[in-house]
Amino acid sequence: MELKNKVAVVTGVSRGIGKASVQALLNQGVKVAGWGIRNPEFSHPDFHFIQCNVKDPKAVESAYLETIAKFSSIDILINNAGLGYFGKIEEMSLEQWHEMFAVNVHGVFYCLKNVIPTMRKQRSGHIINISSIAGNTPVPEGAGYSATKASVKAITHSIYREVRSDKIKVSVIYPGSTRTDFFNNFPNTMRAEDMIDPKDIANSIIHLLQTPDDFLPLDLEVRTMNAK
Numbered sequence: 001m002e003l004k005n006k007v008a009v010v011t012g013v014s015r016g017i018g019k020a021s022v023q024a025l026l027n028q029g030v031k032v033a034g035w036g037i038r039n040p041e042f043s044h045p046d047f048h049f050i051q052c053n054v055k056d057p058k059a060v061e062s063a064y065l066e067t068i069a070k071f072s073s074i075d076i077l078i079n080n081a082g083l084g085y086f087g088k089i090e091e092m093s094l095e096q097w098h099e100m101f102a103v104n105v106h107g108v109f110y111c112l113k114n115v116i117p118t119m120r121k122q123r124s125g126h127i128i129n130i131s132s133i134a135g136n137t138p139v140p141e142g143a144g145y146s147a148t149k150a151s152v153k154a155i156t157h158s159i160y161r162e163v164r165s166d167k168i169k170v171s172v173i174y175p176g177s178t179r180t181d182f183f184n185n186f187p188n189t190m191r192a193e194d195m196i197d198p199k200d201i202a203n204s205i206i207h208l209l210q211t212p213d214d215f216l217p218l219d220l221e222v223r224t225m226n227a228k
């Protein structure tokens with residue numbers, strides 16, 4: 001896809017992978033609607049922040065309507081908003097378990113449900129879902145998080161066949177540990193310099209988007225080279 005002047009929606013844009021992705025897309029001349037709780041605190045003429053908690057289906061619908069009113073089309077959807085809570089299964093609170101599914105799984109569904117009809121009408125589009133290596137290889141003390149990210153993989157693998165005939169691509173990225181605030185919720189892990197730079201995930205997103213129209217990169221697992 002030629003990226004200049006295309007319109008992207010990125011969810012969860014205040015920091016981390018989402019913010020780096022917004023910046024990489026803007027550098028390619030893409031117009032970006034950022035759907036999130038907090039603003040990333042930078043301004044750019046082609047960036048439009050829309051307040052949206054993705055676990056609220058009404059908020060997602062109104063973010064979708066505001067995006068169409070502002071930009072008229074949506075060519076790219078990056079389902080990035082997500083969070084993880086970790087700990088022994090019997091100690092996991094109901095609230096944290098439900099919160100992970102509400103954001104990481106139901107939020108992805110609400111965004112797809114709103115955006116896909118527009119992409120079908122356009123007969124073009126590229127959706128990139130952010131899963132995790134935990135979605136491929138579940139981690140101890142991460143049953144809930146791993147289950148949500150395995151769901152993101154399953155959703156991707158289900159729908160790419162549904163929408164391919166309308167020229168819509170769906171890809172999923174499985175990042176390894178990435179240097180973001182994601183680890184603030186971890187009791188025993190801190191972000192560290194040997195983790196993946198979120199800018200490198202953003203560059204991978206650009207690379208996937210630039211693939212030829214008749215070529216679908218479905219799965220991309222990325223890891224650090226600095227593992228101890």
Ligand SMILES: NC(=O)c1ccc[n+]([C@@H]2O[C@H](COP(=O)([O-])OP(=O)(O)OC[C@H]3O[C@@H](n4cnc5c(N)ncnc54)[C@H](OP(=O)(O)O)[C@@H]3O)[C@@H](O)[C@H]2O)c1
Nearest residue numbers: 012014016017037038053054081082132177178180181182
């Ligand atoms: N970091 C890693 O090692 C790693 C590895 C694999 C996969 N991932 C995945 O990558 C994605 C991005 O994570 P990150 O590492 O960049 O973490 P992060 O720095 O904690 O950023 C998470 C982003 O998601 C947003 N968000 C959370 N809940 C939201 C909601 N209900 N509605 C809208 N936005 C919401 C946050 O917004 P606010 O700041 O406004 O709350 C924030 O911008 C997540 O899906 C995560 O599961 C991360």
